Amino acid sequence: MEKDTTIFGIRAVIEAIKSNENIDKIFIQKGLRGELSLELEQLLKKERINFSYVPIEKLNRLTKKNHQGVVAQIAPITFYDLDNLVMNVIESGKTPLFLLLDQLSDVRNFGAIIRTAECTGVSGIIIQKKGGAPINGDTVKTSAGAIFNIPICKVDHIKDAVFHMQASGIKVIAATEKTDKTLYDVSFKEPCAIVMGSEGKGINPSVLKVVDELAKLPVLGEIESLNVSVACGALLYEALRQRR
Template sequence: MEKNTQIFGLRAIIEAIESGKTVDKLFIQKGLQGELYKELHDLVKKENISYSVVPVEKLNRLSHKNHQGVVAQISPIDFYDLDNLVMSVIESGKTPLFLLLDQLSDVRNFGAIIRTAECTGVNGIIIQKKGGAPVNADTIKTSAGAVFKIPICKVDHIKDAVFHLQASGIKVVAATEKTDHYIYDVSFKEPTGIIMGAEGKGISPSVLKAVDAKAKLPLLGDIDSLNVSVACGAFLYEVVRQRR
C-alpha cells in the first residue's frame, strides 16, 4: 500500500467514508468487535463497500501503526458525478467522447488507457465501482500523471452508464470481436461512448446487448487478440482521424 493513500484506525476510516472519500481496499481483522467496529460495519454495508476479513498478521504487515484492526486504501483522486459531467460536456458545445471500461482489472493497462484518453481528447472515463482496477500509485505512474487531468466517474453498473449516455443522445459503441463490422465501418463523428472490455473476458454479455453498435479491429497475424490498452488506442485515434 502507498503511504500517502493509506489510513488506519476505526474512527479515521469512519470519518473518511462519511466525508465521501472513495475506499479502494478495506481490510478488517478477523474477530473484531466493539461499538466502533459495529458503527464501521453498518456504514460499510450502507455504502456498499467491499472488504476483506484478514488475520491480524496481515494488518501488521500493512501498517506498523496502531491500526485498531482496520486498514484502508483511499483513492488519491476525487471521482466525478456522471450526470453532471455529461451535462457540462454537452453544454460546452464539444462533440462528446466518453470511454467506458467494463471491469478492466490490470492497473498498468488502466494507466496506459488513461494516458491515451487524455491525449485524444476524451471527455471522461467511466468505470464500475466494483471489480475494476483501482486508481493507485501504479495507475498514476503508468498514466504519466494524466489521471489528474481527465474526469473519471464511478457507477454501480456499466450498463446503467450506457443507458444514461444513450438517453443524453450519445451513441455507444462496443469494441468487440463478436461482430462483422470493422472500426472503419462505424462513424465516430457524432457524440460517442466507446466501451472496452476486461482482459480475457471482454465486454459483459448484458452490456453488449445494450450498445448501439459493435466494431472490431482487423487482425492480420496468427494471434487473435490485442492488449486492451493497444486496442483502445487504435479506437481512440480512429475517432481523432474521423473528427479532424
C-alpha cells in the first residue's frame, strides 16, 4: 500500500532523518536562516541526503500546509543494496539484465521506464542519489504499480555502478547517438547492464568513457532522437528478443 510521501516543517524533517525514514529528496527554501535550518543542513550533508534550494513558490505547490521553508519526499519503497542485489541475481542462475539511469529528471519518463523494465524481466534499476527524478506518488502511478515489483538501488555516481557491474562480469552498454553501432549490432545475450541518459544531456561523458559498448537506435525521421522511455523500451525488448 502506498503511504503519504510528503512531510513538511524543519523539526519534522530532522526527526524523520534521525528515525531513518527513507528520505528520497528534500527541498529547502532559498535564503532560509536560523539555528534549526542550519542543523538540518548539517544533518543532510552528514547523511548524504539529496536536497536542493528552491523558491518558496515550489514549496507552496508541494503542500498547502505551513512548511516552514522545508518539504521532504519519502520514497514509497525500500531501496536495495547494490552489492547484495547483484550477488543474489548472479547466484539465482538467471542471466542478469540491469538498467542504469544517469540522472533521468522527468518523473513520468521514470515511471514509464520502470513499468517497461518490470515487463521485460530487468533484474534491477540503479539510479544516482542526486540530480534524478524523485520517487513519489507520481512515479508510482506512472509505473502502474510496477515500482513495487522491481528492485531499485541508489549510488553516489552512476560510474560506481558501472565499475561494480564490470567487476561482477556484467557487460555495460550505453545507449547513445555517439556511435555508428546500432542496438542490433550488440549482443544482449550475456549478463549485461544498459545505461540510459537524462532527457536533456544524455549520458555523462565521464560515464561513456568507462562503459564496454555503445549502441544507438536508428532514426529515419527529421527528429534526431526518441523520448528516453521509448528508447529504453526498444533496447529492453531487443534484449528480450535475443534472449528468447
